[in-house]
Amino acid sequence: MNKVMLHVIETRNLRKAYGDFVAVDDVSFxxxxxxxxxxxxxxxxxxxxxVRMIYGFSPMTDGELQVFGLDxxxxxxxxxxxxxxxxxxxxxxxxxxxxxxxxVFARYFDIPKAAAKxxxxxxxxxxxxxxRQKDTVTNLSGGMMRRLVLARALINDPExxxxxxxxxxxxxxxxxxxxxRLEELRANGLSILLTTHNMDEASHLCDRLxxxxxxxxxxxxxxxxxxxxYAGRDVVEVVNPSDExxxxxxxxxxxxxxxxxxxxxxxxxxxELFERIGRHFCKDDCIMRMATLEDVFxxxxxxxxxx
Amino acid sequence: xxxxxxxxxSRRFLRVWQRNYVVYQKxxxxxxxxxxxxxxxxxxxxxxxMSALVGKVPFEGEELSYVIFITPSLLAIxxxxxxxFENTYAxxxxxxxxxxxxxMLATPLSLHEVxxxxxxxxxxxxxxxxxxxxxxxxxxxxxxxxxxxxxxxLSFLAGIAFGSIGMFFTxxxxxxxxxxxxxxxxxxxxxxxxxxxxxxxxxxxWAQKLAMVFPLxxxxxxxxxxxxxxxNADVFWxxxxxxxxxxxxxxxxxxxxQRRLIR
Ligand SMILES: Nc1ncnc2c1ncn2[C@@H]1O[C@H](COP(=O)(O)OP(=O)(O)O)[C@@H](O)[C@H]1O
Ligand SMILES: [Mg+2]
Numbered sequence: 088m089n090k091v092m093l094h095v096i097e098t099r100n101l102r103k104a105y106g107d108f109v110a111v112d113d114v115s116f117x118x119x120x121x122x123x124x125x126x127x128x129x130x131x132x133x134x135x136x137x138v139r140m141i142y143g144f145s146p147m148t149d150g151e152l153q154v155f156g157l158d159x160x161x162x163x164x165x166x167x168x169x170x171x172x173x174x175x176x177x178x179x180x181x182x183x184x185x186x187x188x189x190x191v192f193a194r195y196f197d198i199p200k201a202a203a204k205x206x207x208x209x210x211x212x213x214x215x216x217x218x219r220q221k222d223t224v225t226n227l228s229g230g231m232m233r234r235l236v237l238a239r240a241l242i243n244d245p246e247x248x249x250x251x252x253x254x255x256x257x258x259x260x261x262x263x264x265x266x267x268r269l270e271e272l273r274a275n276g277l278s279i280l281l282t283t284h285n286m287d288e289a290s291h292l293c294d295r296l297x298x299x300x301x302x303x304x305x306x307x308x309x310x311x312x313x314x315x316x317y318a319g320r321d322v323v324e325v326v327n328p329s330d331e332x333x334x335x336x337x338x339x340x341x342x343x344x345x346x347x348x349x350x351x352x353x354x355x356x357x358x359e360l361f362e363r364i365g366r367h368f369c370k371d372d373c374i375m376r377m378a379t380l381e382d383v384f385x386x387x388x389x390x391x392x393x394x
Numbered sequence: 395x396x397x398x399x400x401x402x403x404s405r406r407f408l409r410v411w412q413r414n415y416v417v418y419q420k421x422x423x424x425x426x427x428x429x430x431x432x433x434x435x436x437x438x439x440x441x442x443x444m445s446a447l448v449g450k451v452p453f454e455g456e457e458l459s460y461v462i463f464i465t466p467s468l469l470a471i472x473x474x475x476x477x478x479f480e481n482t483y484a485x486x487x488x489x490x491x492x493x494x495x496x497x498m499l500a501t502p503l504s505l506h507e508v509x510x511x512x513x514x515x516x517x518x519x520x521x522x523x524x525x526x527x528x529x530x531x532x533x534x535x536x537x538x539x540x541x542x543x544x545x546x547x548l549s550f551l552a553g554i555a556f557g558s559i560g561m562f563f564t565x566x567x568x569x570x571x572x573x574x575x576x577x578x579x580x581x582x583x584x585x586x587x588x589x590x591x592x593x594x595x596x597x598x599x600w601a602q603k604l605a606m607v608f609p610l611x612x613x614x615x616x617x618x619x620x621x622x623x624x625x626n627a628d629v630f631w632x633x634x635x636x637x638x639x640x641x642x643x644x645x646x647x648x649x650x651x652q653r654r655l656i657r
Pocket of ligand 1: 128
């Protein structure tokens with residue numbers, strides 16, 4: 088066991104195969120203490136499969152995986168006791184009330200009754216659900232359920248919080264409420280691993296991102312760095328581009344995507360090309376905007392529809 | 395690699411048991427009603443309605459009234475039903491629809507502890523129902539003490555046996571509707587032919603042999619001896635049969651559930 092924990096999570100060539108199908112393919116990354124790391128990828132990229140191995144739900148097929156410096160294959164129970172998990176589905180216990188959901192869950196961690204009661208009260212306050220503590224969970228709105236799942240994941244004072252698509256399917260108000268809670272936890276120094284396919288969420292919450300697809304890591308880095316590196320600073324989108332423009336961009340060194348009815352051109356700071364494009368090739372169906380994480384994501388993972 | 399070859403069970407399975415107990419407590423009045431009323435209905439229908447047609451039933455050289463004959467059967471059937479249905483339909487709902495097991499698996503609990511907690515809970519429901527029914531039939535003076543008290547630990551053991559086989563079916567069933575198959579092929583024949591409503595001796599020879607394979611036959615037999623006030627070798631054989639049955643199906647239930655849920 089390490090005296091000083093350098094990495095909360097460390098994986099080396101982590102693999103997950105379901106039969107012949109490889110869902111996670113030689114994935115290596117780490118998570119630093121106090122960091123919020125995002126796994127970003129389209130549906131089926133292997134995000135859930137990856138985090139499930141980390142929280143000891145699903146056995147790894149091959150590679151190395153350490154959490155808190157411990158091996159998941161041997162020390163799974165000790166590791167699980169120190170992690171909080173929000174799974175992708177809202178699997179609150181519908182047979183129990185809001186407060187019972189927290190208290191019964193606390194028992195699974197062997198938290199003594201009095202401590203569990205105090206912690207449950209504190210967490211209900213944190214997620215602003217004190218008024219609903221006697222309600223059955225099926226009466227809660229989607230946003231409330233999600234907040235309760237978050238509170239449940241915090242019942243054991245985890246050192247690492249794992250969130251699998253924490254805001255998928257929520258309306259904007261509920262989503263921002265969850266984000267606020269997560270920002271507060273992050274500010275308090277909790278290490279967080281989250282998966283998402285929401286760009287706002289990734290750039291909003293994460294210190295560092297890993298973009299993955301087809302079970303493989305494509306790139307990793309700080310959100311701003313990824314944008315600069317893979318989409319530049321400014322973007323020009325030209326709708327119904329002329330053949331002239333098409334042949335022009337092909338002769339130029341800058342990155343671009345030709346989507347047929349639309350050309351997207353990515354440029355670095357200080358380039359005058361945009362002005363030239365603007366002047367020569369744009370009538371009124373031309374947009375100039377800042378590059379975003381979504382540009383990076385679509386460039387790296389492609390534009391085809393996923394399951 | 396790591397296929398988790400060994401069984402991982404600590405006393406933490408009690409946490410899973412407690413979860414079910416908390417839910418049970420919320421509706422305890424309804425939960426108590428069935429074992430309270432069921433024996434009354436059966437005794438009324440079979441004991442009083444049928445007695446006139448049936449007369450006495452021969453059992454081990456004695457002539458028993460039909461009410462005395464079926465009282466232990468009712469207890470044994472309740473043991474089987476409570477555990478079997480808890481670990482089929484109810485466990486399946488928790489596993490498949492409510493994802494309760496998935497949530498538990500994100501805590502220090504192991505899958506084997508979750509399943510063990512479920513089976514021990516099924517056995518507990520068997521025990522609670524048996525205790526209530528025993529109270530009812532005692533009020534009618536239909537059982538002998540102190541031997542009848544041994545029916546309680548027997549109901550717990552029977553609960554483990556029938557709960558384990560129920561959980562085994564839960565591990566392999568493709569859907570909740572498919573439970574109809576083991577119920578039709580396994581539970582219903584046992585309900586009818588295990589020496590419950592008429593002695594096994596009333597069956598043709600081949601069917602008698604088949605009936606001796608049924609765990610319910612052995613459970614009914616042991617329960618009947620205890621209720622009649624005798625503590626003999628038949629009780630011992632019944633207990634042994636149920637114990638062996640549990641020793642086979644409990645680990646089998648863990649294995650199939652592991653195969654189903656751990657991917
Ligand atoms: N239990 C399973 N059995 C077989 N294939 C699976 C299983 N779970 C996931 N997969 C497959 O693995 C791939 C990755 O899935 P998943 O990790 O859930 O992706 P994500 O969370 O990024 O959407 C998908 O193609 C999915 O169909
Ligand atoms: Mg997923």
